[in-house]
Amino acid sequence: MKRIMLTLILLVGIGGYTTYAQSELSLQECLKYALTNNQQLARIRMEEDMGRFKTSEVRAKALPQVNASGQYTNNIKKQVLAVPGELIQEPGKTVLLEAGTTHNVTASGTLTQTIYDQSVFTGLKAAKAGEEYYSMQSVQSEETVIYNVTQLYYSTLVSREKMIVLDANIEKISKLVNTTGSQVESGLARKIDLDRMRVNLTNYKTQRTQAQNQYLVQLNQLKQQMGMSMAASIDLPHTSFKEIESKAVGALDFGGVNLDNRIEYRLLKKQEELQEFQKKAYKAEYYPSLALSGNYSYNGISNKFDMFKGSGSTASWYSMAAVSLTLKIPIFDGFARRSRVSQASVTLKELNKQKEETALALNTQFENAKLQVQNNLTTIQAQKENVDLANEVYNSTQNNYNLGLANLTDLLDAETSLTEAQNNYNEALLQYKLAELDIIKSNGNLKSLLN
Known part of the structure; x- marks a missing residue:
């Protein structure tokens, strides 16, 4: 040459x-x-990189999906429930009761895994x-x-x-x-x-x-x-x-x-x-598709904003957990x-x-x-x-x-x-x-x- x-x-x-x-x-x-x-060739090679990233994106669907969330709610005006007076020894009356507490704190996590x-x-x-x-x-x-x-x-x-x-x-x-x-x-x-x-x-x-x-x-x-x-x-x-x-x-x-x-x-x-x-x-x-999921949450409720004051708090704390298997046909x-x-x-x-x-x-x-x-x-x-x-x-x-x-x-x-x-x-x-x-x-x- x-x-x-x-x-x-x-x-x-x-x-x-x-x-x-x-x-x-x-x-x-x-x-x-x-x-x-060559600029055009460099651009095409970027598309090749994009292909690898798309493969990773699809692969992620087969891996466990884990999420966490936290929520604070202030019930400025609580919901009112109408209940029969007989429940509180006032027969013949309809009594209005406030539902829930003023302050609510929730921390939760979920895990979902595709099985099939x-x-x-x-x-x-x-x-x-x-x-x-x-x-x-x-x-x-x-x-x-x-x-x-x-x-x-x-x-x-x-x-x-x-x-x-x-x-x-x-x-x-x-x-x-x-x-x-x-x-x-x-x-x-x-x-x-x-x-x-x-x-x-x-x-x-x-x-x-x-x-x-x-x-x-x-x-x-x-x-x-x-x-x-x-x-x-x-x-x-x-x-x-x-x-x-x-x-x-x-x-x-x-x-x-x-x-x-x-x-x-x-x-x-x-x-x-x-x-x-x-x-x-x-x-x-x-x-059909089959998926396994689980969730756990830790909740705190109180009528005072003293949720994190330790032993002096009026808040009540409790936890919830659940496991579910979902079949979709x-x-x-x-x-x-x-x-x-x-x-x-x-x-x-x-x-x-x-x-x-x-x-x-x-x-x-x-x-x-x-x-x-x-x-x-x-x-x-x-x-x-x-x-x-x-x-x-x-x-x-x-x-x-x-x-x-x-x-x-x-x-x-x-x-x-x-x-x-x-x-x-x-x-x-x-x-x-x-x-x-x-x-x-x-x-x-x-x-x-x-x-």
Whole structure:
């Protein structure tokens, strides 16, 4: 894998970014930087943390639930009870008696433990599967970052190669303009030829500016994908693609598609598993549930606010305790449970069809990527030969022009053809690398680019 020179100068005070000074960063180092600093990936990893917390939340339902409470009540106006007078030896009358005491203090505690609840047990399994789903989402985001950074990396390198081609042509035609200018002053060349050269030079400079703008835009996109500050300065030197040329004459091993290596397919399978748990959870609502609970309270009552004066208090204290076993049996809910189970079954069928659709799409992508690689290798070989031929034609035409055996039009046409051949060759190299990247993605081996 090629190495590139990137001089990264980060502003003082910018946090969260690794600072490099006069360092060379390979593609692998760019990818590792991106996996550490990409903001979207960091957000997805927070979702993974959220999955673990949700598992803990569901697990809590199977553990004992303990609560404590305290209460003070001041009965400013007590309740009055109407009782027959016979109870207090006043027959024939209705007597009004105050109920309770003025001050009441209660401290209590309760404990509840689920003994059997099928929905809780199913929820625990679903929560664990959900945690794995969030983890797989992080893996998918990592692969997306690797793919995007690699794609931009090679695109930026090829844009730089186009600039180098234009720089070389500008240098050549500038020398030709200077030489022809001297010849025009000596009467050995026509001014119209000089003007045509200047027009071509201006066109090349305009193309150079456009290519530079494209290059800088791609650099910014690369920095964005890496999670790098826009204040960082990145410089990519000339890079060779010789190893690609060697592949054009060799045999290729594309491997095969293993759907279980593709995170997209694995996510669908995990969604299917989660939906199965959801269906089981709805079915669990048909089952009875059993829970054990106990409570204890300590109470104090008095008509004076002297509850905590020890032995001198007029308060009376007493305690209460109870243990209960609660059985809940669902009988009829208007077929709501049955409807939820049916909905879950339909969702499972949809996911199965989505799996089939995804499998077909992934296999299609792999076959198309193989065709692209093969076509691009053929194109590279043809364009390489075309560059050599265009270079030979240009050199021959230039010699003939210097000897007066070829006109300016022939020279300018040969130069334009050489430029187009060089740019087409560089574009073929880029398209090969992008197709090769798609092959690696189709095989589920994007993380191999980190090695």
